[in-house]
Amino acid sequence: MASRFISHNRINGLRARLQTPGSRAVLALFFVVAGVLHFVYPRAYISVMPPWLGWHAALVFVSGVAEVAGGVGVLPVRTRRWAGWGLLALCVAVLPANVQMLRDGLAAARPAWIIALLLVRLPLQLLLMRWIWLATQSTRAERLNYLKET
Numbered sequence: 001m002a003s004r005f006i007s008h009n010r011i012n013g014l015r016a017r018l019q020t021p022g023s024r025a026v027l028a029l030f031f032v033v034a035g036v037l038h039f040v041y042p043r044a045y046i047s048v049m050p051p052w053l054g055w056h057a058a059l060v061f062v063s064g065v066a067e068v069a070g071g072v073g074v075l076p077v078r079t080r081r082w083a084g085w086g087l088l089a090l091c092v093a094v095l096p097a098n099v100q101m102l103r104d105g106l107a108a109a110r111p112a113w114i115i116a117l118l119l120v121r122l123p124l125q126l127l128l129m130r131w132i133w134l135a136t137q138s139t140r141a142e143r144l145n146y147l148k149e150t
Contacts, residue, residue, distance in 0.1 A: 018134040024074050027135050031071030031087065038064025050100040066090050074136055077145075084136025091129050098122060 017023060038045050038060050045060040053059070066086060073083025102118040 015134050018131055019137065023131075024080075024135050027131060028071040028074050031067045031074075035064045035067030035069075035071060038067065045097075048097045048101045048104070050096045053096065063090065063094065074132075077138055080136045080138060084132055087132045087136075088129055091125055091132070095122075095125065098125065 042057065042060050045063075046056045049056040049059065067090065070083045070087040070090060073079040073086070098118075098121055102115070102122070105115050105118050
């Protein structure tokens with residue numbers, strides 16, 4: 001019984017830490033920087049697009065805009081939930097590119113450590129999605145404060 005209680009407290013503690021302004025700021029910075037990199041190094045992103053998917057340059061542009069908008073959107077309470085849904089959809093949408101990077105790495109016989117990083121990236125995407133979900137859920141205090149302001 002005690003171990004279940006501790007685990008429950010740990011989960012609530014993690015949830016509370018991921019819903020802090022600091023956590024949201026880090027998440028926002030992560031996505032804004034990632035989005036800007038789509039415009040600074042578009043060829044790098046185009047090169048990992050699956051061949052069966054058309055419009056590589058346009059999709060890199062759109063995903064860059066979506067990352068910047070989603071990153072900025074997690075900060076204000078008014079846009080946070082929608083930004084979270086958008087970033088979750090984006091994480092699902094980029095999965096084919098992540099799989100393609102792994103396939104290309106295997107086909108090119110990249111070193112084992114690179115393959116390991118590409119393999120680890122796939123489950124890390126799930127952790128990123130969990131962070132997005134928790135960080136974009138408003139706390140009870142934020143919801144009450146928002147209702148008072150409107």
